[in-house]
Amino acid sequence: MSRRRRPATSPPWPVTLPAVLALAFLTLPVIGLLVRTPWGHLLDILTSKTSLDALRLSLETSIAATIIAFLVGVPLAWLLARSEFVGRRLARALVTVPLVLPPVVGGIALLLAFGRRGLVGQYLDSCCGITLPFTTPGVVVAETFVAMPFLIITVEGALRGLDSKLEDAAATLGAGRWTIFRRVTLPLIGPSLIAGAVLTFARALGEFGATITFAGNLPGVTQTLPLAVYVGLEGDLDQAVALSLILLLVSIAVLVGLRDRWLRTGSAS
Amino acid sequence: MTDDSTQGIHATIGIDRGEFTLDMSLTVAPGEVVAVLGPNGAGKSTLLRGLVGLTPIDRGSIRLDDVVVDDPDADVLIEPAKRRIGVVFQEYRLFPHLTVEDNVAFGLRSAGFGKQAAQVASQEWIDRLELAALRARKPGELSGGQAQRVALARALATKPRALLLDEPLSALDIATRQDVRTHLSGHLRQFAGPTVLVTHDPLDALVLADRVVVLEGGRVTQEGTTHEVAQRPSTPYVASVMGLNLLRGKALAGIVQLDDGGELQAPDASTVGPVLVAIRPAAISLHAHRPEGSARNVWQGVVDNIQPVGDRVRVSVSASPSVVVDVTRSAVVELGLVRDTSVWLSTKATELEVYAG
Numbered sequence: 001m002s003r004r005r006r007p008a009t010s011p012p013w014p015v016t017l018p019a020v021l022a023l024a025f026l027t028l029p030v031i032g033l034l035v036r037t038p039w040g041h042l043l044d045i046l047t048s049k050t051s052l053d054a055l056r057l058s059l060e061t062s063i064a065a066t067i068i069a070f071l072v073g074v075p076l077a078w079l080l081a082r083s084e085f086v087g088r089r090l091a092r093a094l095v096t097v098p099l100v101l102p103p104v105v106g107g108i109a110l111l112l113a114f115g116r117r118g119l120v121g122q123y124l125d126s127c128c129g130i131t132l133p134f135t136t137p138g139v140v141v142a143e144t145f146v147a148m149p150f151l152i153i154t155v156e157g158a159l160r161g162l163d164s165k166l167e168d169a170a171a172t173l174g175a176g177r178w179t180i181f182r183r184v185t186l187p188l189i190g191p192s193l194i195a196g197a198v199l200t201f202a203r204a205l206g207e208f209g210a211t212i213t214f215a216g217n218l219p220g221v222t223q224t225l226p227l228a229v230y231v232g233l234e235g236d237l238d239q240a241v242a243l244s245l246i247l248l249l250v251s252i253a254v255l256v257g258l259r260d261r262w263l264r265t266g267s268a269s
Numbered sequence: 270m271t272d273d274s275t276q277g278i279h280a281t282i283g284i285d286r287g288e289f290t291l292d293m294s295l296t297v298a299p300g301e302v303v304a305v306l307g308p309n310g311a312g313k314s315t316l317l318r319g320l321v322g323l324t325p326i327d328r329g330s331i332r333l334d335d336v337v338v339d340d341p342d343a344d345v346l347i348e349p350a351k352r353r354i355g356v357v358f359q360e361y362r363l364f365p366h367l368t369v370e371d372n373v374a375f376g377l378r379s380a381g382f383g384k385q386a387a388q389v390a391s392q393e394w395i396d397r398l399e400l401a402a403l404r405a406r407k408p409g410e411l412s413g414g415q416a417q418r419v420a421l422a423r424a425l426a427t428k429p430r431a432l433l434l435d436e437p438l439s440a441l442d443i444a445t446r447q448d449v450r451t452h453l454s455g456h457l458r459q460f461a462g463p464t465v466l467v468t469h470d471p472l473d474a475l476v477l478a479d480r481v482v483v484l485e486g487g488r489v490t491q492e493g494t495t496h497e498v499a500q501r502p503s504t505p506y507v508a509s510v511m512g513l514n515l516l517r518g519k520a521l522a523g524i525v526q527l528d529d530g531g532e533l534q535a536p537d538a539s540t541v542g543p544v545l546v547a548i549r550p551a552a553i554s555l556h557a558h559r560p561e562g563s564a565r566n567v568w569q570g571v572v573d574n575i576q577p578v579g580d581r582v583r584v585s586v587s588a589s590p591s592v593v594v595d596v597t598r599s600a601v602v603e604l605g606l607v608r609d610t611s612v613w614l615s616t617k618a619t620e621l622e623v624y625a626g
């Protein structure tokens with residue numbers, strides 16, 4: 001066997017060592033979670049009433065938050081991307097606030113706005129008898145608040161990047177603005193709509209701070225998965241780990257799903 | 270002819286875009302194909318956007334048949350969707366997410382036809398443009414020529430009052446261009462309304478159009494039948510795209526004194542005063558020695574540049590007048606042509622196109 005000659009391409013150790021450390025730092029916690037998972041009675045834990053309630057509530061509220069974000073967020077994204085109005089820059093900046101705001105602060109802000117004595121909440125209470133804090137709709141409100149910016153920013157970016165040539169072509173074919181939006185614009189930004197919706201769903205599913213502040217931690221009513229994990233840490237560690245595993249799986253599914261989406265369709269060409 | 274004065278496109282268009290201004294008039298009769306020929310940046314796209322309604326005009330008015338679609342003075346501006354102008358865009362702009370069939374039916378769907386009805390109505394155009402076999406394909410799966418036919422079918426299916434084509438052949442490779450051009454010519458002839466063809470390719474204008482409007486720097490610099498424009502260019506741009514030498518001078522008693530030096534014998538003495546002289550590069554011969562013979566125009570010069578064009582060679586000669594000459598490859602060898610070679614040029618007076626300019 002002849003020795004194969006290779007050019008010296010291995011990176012210098014001052015680069016390699018920190019890089020390996022960084023990778024280990026990012027992966028070890030996940031490995032720790034997998035190692036500590038009570039595989040033997042995992043099914044029992046996950047089918048317990050607390051777990052099932054939390055899982056069901058999390059799915060319901062996250063899906064509801066995603067739908068609401070979609071219904072009002074896409075139109076807002078369109079306005080931000082396509083129309084000129086006074087205060088558009090300010091509006092765009094405000095949209096990003098929930099992204100950088102600590103969720104707990106978001107929760108308090110929500111209380112001050114939609115609480116029983118809140119800016120809007122007092123009228124909701126007095127006129128329609130609607131109370132949001134410490135209710136399941138309150139969870140949806142908290143999740144929508146923190147997650148919708150992901151959808152708006154993704155879709156707005158897609159709309160800005162979209163060449164208006166196809167929309168112009170549609171106009172010459174007699175299509176009105178609504179028809180163009182429905183039959184040309186929306187399908188063309190389809191991949192970004194899905195990506196934005198998935199990101200929104202994932203963020204809503206993992207929401208903790210704003211939810212616990214605004215909606216509390218009532219099992220079966222406002223106790224979503226992350227909250228159940230937190231409670232589990234105090235009493236039943238096995239349950240906390242098992243529920244964490246579910247959240248981990250969802251995160252990985254989101255990552256894989258998004259990557260697949262973007263690879264397959266990419267931007268409209 | 271009685272109706273023609275009100276039918277078709279009657280446009281006086283002024284559009285300001287920063288430093289650039291477009292100011293031109295355009296009249297196109299029903300059934301007529303007018304080519305707007307111009308270099309890049311001449312204002313062709315601006316004109317098209319103005320006609321279609323994507324850019325409102327700043328001055329003038331646009332009338333389509335008996336409907337005013339844009340008139341800033343009268344505060345009339347009809348949006349693109351209501352103008353019923355069919356457009357075949359450069360690069361075609363087919364909807365990538367729709368099949369060929371749905372692309373063709375798009376205009377009819379927009380007009381309120383149901384899916385079923387729109388497909389039935391667009392069937393005619395699918396057949397006419399031989400798209401039946403491609404109906405289920407997406408635009409990404411079409412060749413350039415096929416995409417162009419889909420774009421044409423999509424525009425015609427809306428039964429437009431006028432048809433605009435923006436560089437309809439520029440997206441195609443040279444090999445298919447000729448073939449597609451011939452097909453396109455047939456379809457344009459069948460269209461009963463006015464057609465405007467925007468192009469920078471003189472061959473498109475010559476093959477497809479009845480009349481040519483030359484646009485340079487936002488102004489019309491020449492207008493006439495394709496034959497006139499091809500034979501008697503009035504600007505250096507037109508002459509160069511038509512592949513002609515264009516010289517300017519003054520004619521008197523059958524002799525043209527050229528502005529840049531030299532003189533040429535005209536075919537006759539009928540034209541007097543400021544004239545333009547167009548000479549085909551192939552109508553000029555090169556010689557190593559002063560030629561004996563019937564050619565009336567003989568002058569001497571120095572080879573400036575040599576460039577192969579197809580199976581011929583284009584030689585630029587610095588002389589009075591300076592011209593480009595097309596010769597065969599063997600002539601280049603026989604005459605030993607290189608840069609700075611001294612040569613004699615000759616051309617018959619009858620090869621000169623002399624006209625007032």
